[in-house]
Amino acid sequence: MKVRYSAVGRDLGRIVQVVSLMLLVSIPIAAVHREFYAIPAFVGSALLMGGIGLGLARRYRDVSDTGRLEAMVTAAAAWGTVGVFGGLPFLLIAWTIALDPYPAWANTPAMTDTVATFRHPLHGIFESVSGFTSTGLTMAAVEEELPRSLHWWRSFTEWIGGVGVIVLTVAILARPGSGSLTLYKSEARSEKIHPSIVSTVTEIWKIYLGITLAGIALFLAAGMPPWDAINHAMTAISTGGFSVHADSIGHYGSPVIEYAVIPVMVAGSIAFPIHYLLLKGELENFYTDLQTRWVFIWFAVGSALLMALLATGDQYESLEETFRISLFQFVSATSNAGFGTATIGGGTERVWTAGPTLLLCLGMLTGAAAGSTVGGLKLVRVITLIKGTVWQIRSVFVPASAIRRLRLGERTLDQSQAQREYTEATVVFVLWLAGLAVGIVVFLWTLPPEYPLEYVIFDVMSAQSTVGLDTGITGPEMPTAAKTVLIFNMWIGRLEIIPVAVLLGALFQNLDLYR
Numbered sequence: 001m002k003v004r005y006s007a008v009g010r011d012l013g014r015i016v017q018v019v020s021l022m023l024l025v026s027i028p029i030a031a032v033h034r035e036f037y038a039i040p041a042f043v044g045s046a047l048l049m050g051g052i053g054l055g056l057a058r059r060y061r062d063v064s065d066t067g068r069l070e071a072m073v074t075a076a077a078a079w080g081t082v083g084v085f086g087g088l089p090f091l092l093i094a095w096t097i098a099l100d101p102y103p104a105w106a107n108t109p110a111m112t113d114t115v116a117t118f119r120h121p122l123h124g125i126f127e128s129v130s131g132f133t134s135t136g137l138t139m140a141a142v143e144e145e146l147p148r149s150l151h152w153w154r155s156f157t158e159w160i161g162g163v164g165v166i167v168l169t170v171a172i173l174a175r176p177g178s179g180s181l182t183l184y185k186s187e188a189r190s191e192k193i194h195p196s197i198v199s200t201v202t203e204i205w206k207i208y209l210g211i212t213l214a215g216i217a218l219f220l221a222a223g224m225p226p227w228d229a230i231n232h233a234m235t236a237i238s239t240g241g242f243s244v245h246a247d248s249i250g251h252y253g254s255p256v257i258e259y260a261v262i263p264v265m266v267a268g269s270i271a272f273p274i275h276y277l278l279l280k281g282e283l284e285n286f287y288t289d290l291q292t293r294w295v296f297i298w299f300a301v302g303s304a305l306l307m308a309l310l311a312t313g314d315q316y317e318s319l320e321e322t323f324r325i326s327l328f329q330f331v332s333a334t335s336n337a338g339f340g341t342a343t344i345g346g347g348t349e350r351v352w353t354a355g356p357t358l359l360l361c362l363g364m365l366t367g368a369a370a371g372s373t374v375g376g377l378k379l380v381r382v383i384t385l386i387k388g389t390v391w392q393i394r395s396v397f398v399p400a401s402a403i404r405r406l407r408l409g410e411r412t413l414d415q416s417q418a419q420r421e422y423t424e425a426t427v428v429f430v431l432w433l434a435g436l437a438v439g440i441v442v443f444l445w446t447l448p449p450e451y452p453l454e455y456v457i458f459d460v461m462s463a464q465s466t467v468g469l470d471t472g473i474t475g476p477e478m479p480t481a482a483k484t485v486l487i488f489n490m491w492i493g494r495l496e497i498i499p500v501a502v503l504l505g506a507l508f509q510n511l512d513l514y515r
Contacts, residue, residue: 003506006060007070008077013056015078016085018169020049022156023089030149037106038149041092049085069502075166076503079132079495082165083487086128087121089153094118114145117476122483129487131157132165133494134373136241136338136468137459137486139476143246148227154242155231161494162238162268162373163208167201193276204272207279211237215264222260224252232339236264239373241338241468248340249328255320258328258341265337269295271371290409291369294379302363303330309356316342329469334363336374338468344458345471348450357454357471364465365432375466375493377432381425384408388422431497436464439489446479460486464493 023046030038094115100108118124123139130137131154138154140146146154160168193200215233220226228244235242245251249261267275274292277285287293307326316322325342332339344352344360367376391406398404406418413421439460447456455471462469463486474486492500 002509003073004063004067004070006063007065007067008074009056010060010063011070011074012078012081013053013058013060015053015074015165015169016049016081017053017057019082019085019160019165020046020053022160023049026089026149026153026156029152030147033148034107035147035149037096037102037108038089038093038147041089041096042149044092045085045088048088069506072499072502073506075495076491076499078165080491083129083132083491084125086132086157087124087126090118090124090127090150091121093147093150094124109147112142112145114140114142115147117141120476122480123476126483126487127154128157129490130468131240131242132161133466133490134158134161134238134240134336134375135463135466135490135494136235137463137470137474137490138242138468139483141246141475143242143244146244151227151231151244155234155240158238158240158242159212159234162240163204167204193273203276207272207275208237211264211267211275215267218260218264219257222257223254224257224260232261233264236261236337236339237268237373239265239268239335239337239375239466241332241336243339250341255324258324261339262328262331265331265335265339266295266299268337268373269299269335269368271369273371274369288410290383291371291379294383295368298363298366298368298379299331299334302334302359303327306330306356306359309359310352313353313356315352315356329360330363333360333467333469334366334376335368336364336376336465336467338462340469343472344469345452345455345473347455347472348448348452349472350452350455351471354452354454357458360469361454361458361461364461364467364469367465375464377429378496380408381428384421384425385429388418388425391418392422428496428498431501432464435489435492435497436460439464439485442481442485443473446481447473460489463489466490466493 023042027039027042030036030042094117096102097108097111097115098119102108117139118127126137126139129135136158143151193203212233215237216229219229219233224232231242231244232249234240241248243249243251249258252258270292271289274285274289285292286296303326306329307322310316310326311319311322316325328339328341329344331337344357365376366382367378368374370378370380387406387408391404395404404415404418406413406422408421440456443451443456443460444453451473452471455473458469458471459473461467463474
């Protein structure tokens with residue numbers, strides 16, 4: 001079965017058009033902060049993206065509805081495309097500041113090392129991909145040195161990316177039908193709140209905006225400045241982790257702010273359909289829903305284990321500080337939010353030992369609930385793998401004629417359903433490990449041997465699980481190959497690998513490489 005690239009082109013054009021509107025929305029932010037020199041960069045980027053998107057959408061407007069194969073290819077291509085184009089503001093603003101072509105009223109600031117980093121196109125693409133995939137790894141060494149228009153653009157890309165560019169497109173274009181549903185599912189989402197996919201997407205955005213506004217209010221009440229509260233609320237609910245400070249949430253040195261950020265990261269870890277039920281007053285879903293129940297169990301158990309490991313090593317001065325850092329960092333890693341309150345590693349210098357570092361890796365690997373804004377494997381897949389493996393082993397001890405079922409939460413699967421879901425989870429897990437292995441190999445090949453192996457694993461896992469925590473390895477000084485492979489890891493991690501594998505398979509088929 002061959003891909004209908006005309007359908008891919010039409011849907012890709014629509015998605016690029018919608019994302020170009022994000023650039024236009026960002027213009028008032030630059031104007032309010034009197035960063036007039038940044039406005040042409042946003043306008044030019046918007047016109048380029050909008051023109052390309054409009055051209056593709058018009059050229060292929062009469063194509064029939066998107067099939068599953070085309071939807072997979074579109075999802076992979078769209079996330080790669082918007083990641084590349086989203087790097088334009090970083091590149092153009094950095095060069096605008098370097099060249100300083102405008103009069104004094106444009107308020108062009110002096111060049112800093114952090115901004116100068118983005119004159120390299122790959123760094124802008126890295127930052128954009130990290131934003132749209134809601135990862136949070138950054139090429140900006142000192143975020144405070146960035147213009148506020150770029151603070152906003154980074155946070156905005158994460159906020160949109162947390163729900164998904166395809167979900168955004170479906171919401172804005174509001175096209176009911178099987179094509180929209182197929183695209184929605186291609187973005188690693190399957191849960192529906194309403195029978196209509198357009199109604200489902202609209203409800204998701206209402207919930208998402210509501211929690212974002214609640215997060216802003218909570219952060220303001222905790223003592224965070226308004227600009228910081230807006231940006232951190234956007235990147236907390238999207239479990240993205242970009243900050244306006246180099247030290248992330250640790251910048252404030254405030255336990256109150258640290259405790260205030262945790263519930264927003266937890267909210268980002270819960271599936272949107274469960275949020276919808278909770279808002280309707282059906283609070284029993286906190287414990288009756290399989291994934292939501294395990295989100296809280298895993299957060300509690302993992303935080304306790306991390307606290308024990310850090311306490312054993314006398315890492316911090318007081319028991320309360322150890323508890324607070326353990327709770328915050330494990331929730332941040334497992335929710336894939338990527339905020340930091342403690343230094344995990346200093347590159348070649350060890351701060352945390354292998355035990356707590358690898359425990360956070362495990363949290364990043366599992367992630368939280370499917371249907372939320374998190375990355376990772378998702379807890380439902382982990383549970384399916386564990387229970388499915390036990391179910392497979394037990395099958396050896398029962399007669400072949402026996403009728404066997406597998407229970408997952410409130411669902412009871414017959415043998416064929418259980419086998420199908422177990423196989424799907426296994427395939428994703430194996431491909432996930434393969435992608436992780438590629439990243440680790442490239443890191444070991446390109447980086448000096450002084451970097452601890454657990455730190456190498458941590459940074460690659462952080463990229464592929466779209467977390468954003470790092471051990472001091474990730475930065476503009478990395479070799480080009482290491483930056484490139486992290487972009488690849490973030491891309492496949494956000495899409496849960498399968499759409500990217502389908503895209504690559506389609507390209508290989510088109511080039512007759514299977515002969």
